[in-house]
Amino acid sequence: MKYRLILLFILIISSIEAQLLQNKNNFTKQDTLRGSITPEREWWDLTYYHLDIEVKPELKFISGKNTIQYKVISEPNEFMQIDLQQPMEITKAIQDGKELEVQVEGNANFILIPKKQEIGDIKTIEIYYDGYPREAVRAPWGGGFSWKKDKNGKHFIATSCQGLGASVWWPNKDHMYDEADSMDISVTIPKELMNVSNGRLKNIEEHDKTITTHWTVKNPINNYGVNVNIGDYVNFSEVYDGEKGKLDMDYWVLSYNLDKAKKQFKDAPKMMKAFEHWFGPYPFYEDSFKLVEVPYLGMEHQSSVTYGNQYKNGYLGMDLSDTGWGLKFDFIIIHEAGHEWFANNITNKDIADMWIHEGFTAYSENLFLDYYYGKDASAEYVIGTRKRIQNDRPLIGEYGVNHEGSGDMYYKGANMLHTLRQLVEDDDKWREILRGLNAEFYHQTVTTKQIEDYISQQTKKDLTAFFNQYLRTTQIPTLEYKIENSQLKFRYNNIVDDFDMPIEVEIDGKHEWIFPNSEWKTKPIKGEDFAVDKDFYIYSKKV
Ligand SMILES: [Zn+2]
Secondary structure: OOOHHHHHHHHHHHHHHHHHHHHHHHOOOOHHHHHHHHHHHHHHHEEEEEEEEEEEEOOEEEEEEEEEEEEEOOOOOOEEEEEOOOEEEEEEEOOOEEEEEEEOOOOEEEEOOOOOOOOOOOOEEEEEEEEEEEOOOOOOOEEEEEEEOOOOOOOEEEEEEEOOOHHHHOEOOOOOOOOEEEEEEEEEEEEEEEEEEEOEEEEEEEEEEEEEEEEOOOOOOOOHHOOEEEOOOEEEEEEEEEEEEEEEEEEEEEEHHHHHHHHHOOOHHHHHHHHHHHHHOOOOHOOOOOOEEEEOOOOOOOOOEEEOOOOOEEEEEEEOOOOOOHOOOOOOHHHHHHHOOOOEEEEOOOOHOHHHHHEEEEEEEHHHHHHHHHHHHHHHHHHHHHHHHOOOOOOOOOOOOOOOOHHOOOHHHHHHHHHHHHHOOOOOHHHHHHHHHHHHHEEEEEOOOHHHHHHHHHHHHOHHHHHHHHHHHHOOOOEEEEEEOOEEEEEOOOOOOOOOOOOEEEEEEEEEEEEEOOOEEEOOOOOOOOOOOOOOOOOOEEO
């Protein structure tokens, strides 16, 4: 009996272990089709989309087509991969007036190109589709369509699809590396509602019972940035005098929230001023800047940043840093708009490098504070967010399978950048680097390596070990020290090879730099008075 129990116990344990092992690398063929630059994607360069759909709120149904224009850049080009997540369905694909064969493999659709296309050719293909798109479970995290009603019982509908992918509601090349250079978005809806998408409103076509809103985007746009927001909207606007000239800033809110919005959205021009200072000109002047109210928290949709922070300061009224500074601004306006520079202007090629979006943008919150309340306030804020770091997984995820790194990409990312600012030790230079990134990688998709190399070149420091430590491990460098016979002894523990980041410390009440590595080093000290500057994200431990 006892033996059997033990055997059962062993069986249970080993089955749990097997499951854990399986979960670790449990990527499917579908993940690879979604997350890698497949041969069926590689041969064509996306140039333009025209998404033209009808949204039927009563049925929670959408139908329409996406016209895709592309340039042929390599051979062979027998199949073209277009992504559309089930239960949505491609009904037909048309090129040069002919219907093409579509082979479906889960969420990937392979369209058979009947005859060879020459390198350099510019072609278009129309993808017709329809269906009941996935309903957002907990937008924006569990994305899809949010079919909500406002307080007056009117339809209040929005899309969100970061991570999940835009192919959850429209057919496209659903990989971050390739962006359409421009886009048109036409949305047909019941007459009593309004739709707000990205870019500028070209015109509204009126039909018997419906209207079609035509929006146009003049700049490269990532797929998850594309959005549809439908509701009983009213609009107000202002012209901002920015670094690149006059910038239209438009605000679309529910009719009954107009007064609240006029007060709360004063953070928007303040944001623009602070971020143009730190990051350079807003990257999409041609498309204007918009804030659009939605029935979920918010998202960085390009040139139509969505807002659902209940017209409160902080994050739904909370201060993420617990220092008080987080209540000085509306978190969603500042954070989501910060993404216009890091996510929409500089975009990760692979979602594994999403820390480029979230790390820099979480860091932008404290630069906003820095601009209006000074350096100490900003440091307190970013250091305050440290307690939210889990160190569960590295910031960089797995490449090629649409896999994000740890949620630590926000606060650990921000604290890594704050630490880097200390190493640069020159705020003008630091600002030049942040602006330089936005100029160097203007409207581009990039890898972590490109960001690392740029910062290393500009700072003239080899930051390889620094980035390896903070981006690719969960280890936090620990400065071990002891004080014996008027000697301070110190070394790093818990570090990657070659990690030797200098840090600022106080010794006998005097501020200085020390240069620890994995070997014990010594320095004279008179008393017991030793402390590491809190601006550096490391641990210290007396041993
Ligand atoms: Zn974000």
